[in-house]
Amino acid sequence: MSEPFPVPSSSAVVAGVPPPVHPVLQALMRLVLGPAGRQRVRVSQTLLSLGVFLLFALILQMAVLLGLAAADRAFTLTAFSLSTAGGLYLLIRSGWNEVLHPPEPSLTLVQMVCAITEVCWAYAVLGEARGVVVVMLIVVLTFGMFVLRPGQARAMALLAGLELAVVMVLCNRSEPQRYPAEVEIIHAGIAVLALGAVAILTIRFGRLRRRLSDQREELRQALARIHEMATRDELTGLPNRRTLRERIGQFGAGQAPLSVALIDIDHFKRINDEHGHPIGDRALCHFARLAEDELRGSTDIVGRWGGEEFLLLLPETRPEQAHACVDRLRRRLMRHPLPGVSPVLVMSFSAGIGECRGAEDLDAVIERADQAMYRAKQAGRGRTELG
Numbered sequence: 546m547s548e549p550f551p552v553p554s555s556s557a558v559v560a561g562v563p564p565p566v567h568p569v570l571q572a573l574m575r576l577v578l579g580p581a582g583r584q585r586v587r588v589s590q591t592l593l594s595l596g597v598f599l600l601f602a603l604i605l606q607m608a609v610l611l612g613l614a615a616a617d618r619a620f621t622l623t624a625f626s627l628s629t630a631g632g633l634y635l636l637i638r639s640g641w642n643e644v645l646h647p648p649e650p651s652l653t654l655v656q657m658v659c660a661i662t663e664v665c666w667a668y669a670v671l672g673e674a675r676g677v678v679v680v681m682l683i684v685v686l687t688f689g690m691f692v693l694r695p696g697q698a699r700a701m702a703l704l705a706g707l708e709l710a711v712v713m714v715l716c717n718r719s720e721p722q723r724y725p726a727e728v729e730i731i732h733a734g735i736a737v738l739a740l741g742a743v744a745i746l747t748i749r750f751g752r753l754r755r756r757l758s759d760q761r762e763e764l765r766q767a768l769a770r771i772h773e774m775a776t777r778d779e780l781t782g783l784p785n786r787r788t789l790r791e792r793i794g795q796f797g798a799g800q801a802p803l804s805v806a807l808i809d810i811d812h813f814k815r816i817n818d819e820h821g822h823p824i825g826d827r828a829l830c831h832f833a834r835l836a837e838d839e840l841r842g843s844t845d846i847v848g849r850w851g852g853e854e855f856l857l858l859l860p861e862t863r864p865e866q867a868h869a870c871v872d873r874l875r876r877r878l879m880r881h882p883l884p885g886v887s888p889v890l891v892m893s894f895s896a897g898i899g900e901c902r903g904a905e906d907l908d909a910v911i912e913r914a915d916q917a918m919y920r921a922k923q924a925g926r927g928r929t930e931l932g
């Protein structure tokens with residue numbers, strides 16, 4: 546007989562894989578919490594606060610049974626707090642929170658304002674047991690500890706203090722025997738202490754979170770820079786030799802037709818000698834931009850192989866087509882001298898083309914392209930040879 550619930554295998558437990566969830570439980574979780582993702586986290590947080598208010602309703606009920614609170618007042622407060630918490634749950638579960646308040650879809654501030662109001666209201670309901678209200682306010686403010694910005698934390702603590710003060714004064718005015726001024730002063734002092742401490746902690750926590758998030762952003766940028774440095778040629782911005790080798794590896798052996806063209810700028814030493822090294826650098830960048838422009842951006846790749854050598858990877862291209870492509874690039878280079886250089890600097894290059902044949906190692910293809918390029922140099926430069 547099969548197990549009613551799938552039992553996790555010991556290897557899954559050892560590997561830290563979460564045990565499988567029964568499909569019925571999965572469907573139930575989906576119904577109550579919604580699909581996985583950020584919204585599910587928001588829904589479960591709202592559900593948690595609904596749970597807290599259910600407990601709160603039980604405490605109120607106990608207070609009624611013990612004769613500490615009037616049943617009608619407790620009922621009104623319970624109805625209000627459960628309907629606001631339930632309404633917020635439905636609002637977030639339905640996804641309307643993202644439509645109504647996109648900048649802060651968790652509606653944390655709204656939830657906290659409701660909770661603070663209900664807890665302060667309880668102060669007027671609970672009579673002799675009202676001391677617990679300060680503890681409840683701390684619980685409410687603690688909910689904001691992980692999400693509120695320092696300014697918001699201050700505002701929430703201030704709101705809690707103000708609302709409590711108003712309720713205290715009103716209670717003292719309407720029922721001075723039940724809410725004597727001296728007891729209210731002590732309660733107010735304790736509330737100021739407790740709310741102040743939670744607010745300070747929340748503000749510090751908020752600053753720490755901001756620092757962490759800034760550091761995470763710096764780290765992300767640093768990683769992007771490191772990745773750029775590791776994969777791109779610093780001078781021309783083209784993929785470097787390592788990246789080219791990786792891309793060649795990705796093509797995989799036998800995925801013909803793939804042509805490889807090795808290009809070497811002619812008499813580059815002379816350019817450096819006659820115009821200076823900075824102009825030589827600019828000449829390499831000039832070639833890089835023209836080559837990028839000439840190739841099919843989505844499939845072809847041009848990278849710097851080293852020095853004044855460039856490599857073209859031309860997938861789905863036969864050697865004759867690659868030959869035509871390289872010659873087009875040469876003509877373009879001759880039509881576009883390096884701007885702002887006198888006397889006019891017209892560059893040319895020699896190229897060798899290798900074709901990937903069947904399951905041949907791509908290093909061997911590059912080697913053939915290199916030999917063909919050498920032959921082009923030998924034959925007088927400014928030409929392309931097939932390998």
Ligand SMILES: Nc1nc2c(ncn2[C@@H]2O[C@H](COP(=O)(O)OP(=O)(O)OP(=O)(O)O)[C@@H](O)[C@H]2O)c(=O)[nH]1
Pocket residue numbers: 780809810811812813814815817821822823824825826829851852853922926
């Ligand atoms: N400006 C500059 N020059 C470089 C760079 N990398 C390599 N070179 C120079 O490129 C020149 C290449 O010279 P050679 O290998 O003699 O070749 P060539 O002068 O191009 O002659 P052929 O290839 O035979 O046509 C050397 O002087 C290198 O210093 C670079 O990044 N910037």
